[in-house]
Amino acid sequence: SAVISQKPSRDICQRGTSLTIQCQVDSQVTMMFWYRQQPGQSLTLIATANQGSEATYESGFVIDKFPISRPNLTFSTLTVSNxxxxxxxxxxxxxxxxxxxxxxxxxxxxxL
Amino acid sequence: AQRVTQPEKLLSVFKGAPVELKCNYSYSGSPELFWYVQYSRQRLQLLLRHISRESIKGFTADLNKGETSFHLKKPFAQEEDSAMYYCALSWDNTDKLIFGTGTRLQVFP
Incomplete structure (x- = not known):
């Protein structure tokens, strides 16, 4: 199966700032998704990253807070804003x- | 709405003992069920899925539509089975996953 890498692996940020997370797959994939795992909790789907179009967000998640890009079939970014x-x-x-x-x-x- | 329930947060057994990690789901259609495993300091990985009807690392899971369950079983636990196990559900060929809260399996020597 394909291998996914993410950057950064970890970060400590100040409130009010934004962070962009990069996701690179070593081969083309049909679907890409972003999940969140809050401390002590399970994984929750944030959105489906659609190639060449706007992401599809799950209930409780909005584009202004979590803008997502997917310019091609192997790369996506998630920004956590404000x-x-x-x-x-x-x-x-x-x-x-x-x-x-x-x-x-x-x-x-x-x-923080 | 889809939901996956794993009633046990922690399951502790001794090496060689049978293991059963419980998973129940709610979905009105025909779901796909999966078990994912996360070993210490490793990424989440697929263990098995119900449509494959396979045995991986000695683990099996049978989908019981009547009881809406997909319990994970292994007849003889090994220390290397110690990990976090997540049951997950996908629907309508979306590839999206709903996860349960996970069960931590500890296998003692």
Missing amino acids: MSPEDSSIYLCSGASGTRGFFGPGTRLTV
């Missing part, structure tokens, strides 16, 4: 292409 301590989480990129759900290593974000 951060607050409640945004402290692990953010995971996922890809799917015929076979199911392989995940990146995650980006651990701490907001």
